Amino acid sequence: GVEAGTTAAWMARHRGMYERATRHPFTVSIRDGTVDLSAFRRWLGQDYMFVKEFVAFLASVLLKCCRQSDGSDMEIILSGLASLSDELSWFKKEAEKWSVNLAEVSPLKSNTEYCRFLQSFSEPEISYVVAITTFWIIETVYQDSFAFCTEEGNKTPPELLGTCQRWGSPEFKQYCQSLQRIADRCLAEASADAARSAEEAFLRVLELEIGFWDMSSSRS
Numbered sequence: 001g002v003e004a005g006t007t008a009a010w011m012a013r014h015r016g017m018y019e020r021a022t023r024h025p026f027t028v029s030i031r032d033g034t035v036d037l038s039a040f041r042r043w044l045g046q047d048y049m050f051v052k053e054f055v056a057f058l059a060s061v062l063l064k065c066c067r068q069s070d071g072s073d074m075e076i077i078l079s080g081l082a083s084l085s086d087e088l089s090w091f092k093k094e095a096e097k098w099s100v101n102l103a104e105v106s107p108l109k110s111n112t113e114y115c116r117f118l119q120s121f122s123e124p125e126i127s128y129v130v131a132i133t134t135f136w137i138i139e140t141v142y143q144d145s146f147a148f149c150t151e152e153g154n155k156t157p158p159e160l161l162g163t164c165q166r167w168g169s170p171e172f173k174q175y176c177q178s179l180q181r182i183a184d185r186c187l188a189e190a191s192a193d194a195a196r197s198a199e200e201a202f203l204r205v206l207e208l209e210i211g212f213w214d215m216s217s218s219r220s
């Protein structure tokens with residue numbers, strides 16, 4: 001149908017938080033062309049570490065999907081997991097371009113905190129609906145943040161456009177919308193308790209994403 005789902009209602013209800021995550025000074029500075037390149041390099045190294053943890057997270061989402069009644073969402077989750085292989089190669093190539101030595105990167109506090117959150121999903125007690133909703137919002141924050149850097153009027157430095165297009169492309173947006181439809185379908189069938197847990201996870205992701213951008217852009 002065309003009715004707005006639960007996730008759209010959350011985005012409206014928590015619009016302030018959502019905008020702090022998706023219009024953060026760091027990504028806005030990319031769009032403005034004023035980005036500090038040492039901050040970009042810091043983000044690159046930290047996000048590489050994050051994505052490696054994200055692989056394990058996605059594996060746990062996939063497992064919950066398969067263990068669930070019909071496992072009908074398996075293909076979209078599996079395609080997301082498979083595309084992370086290419087993403088890790090992209091990070092390595094990009095790190096070389098920016099002379100970031102990935103072997104020497106150690107996780108900063110906000111990254112460690114975020115990775116610990118991701119790791120908690122390996123617990124079987126965490127339900128599929130909470131996991132799929134978390135997966136959707138994690139991807140959506142990047143999609144929305146980087147699409148803004150490629151939209152009309154951007155002054156994004158040409159050497160950063162590839163990064164922005166990785167998450168800002170129409171294809172990635174469609175992928176996020178597929179995840180959103182899955183999350184909304186699961187939420188429509190979920191208990192009030194499960195839906196409340198999913199909303200808490202949604203807010204926690206926004207908080208962690210803001211912390212991740214703060215960490216990337218801070219000069220310390």
Ligand code: HMH
Nearest residue numbers: 047050051138139142212
């Ligand atoms: C911190 N959030 C963070 N890194 C990412 N690569 C994504 C979301 C999207 O996959």
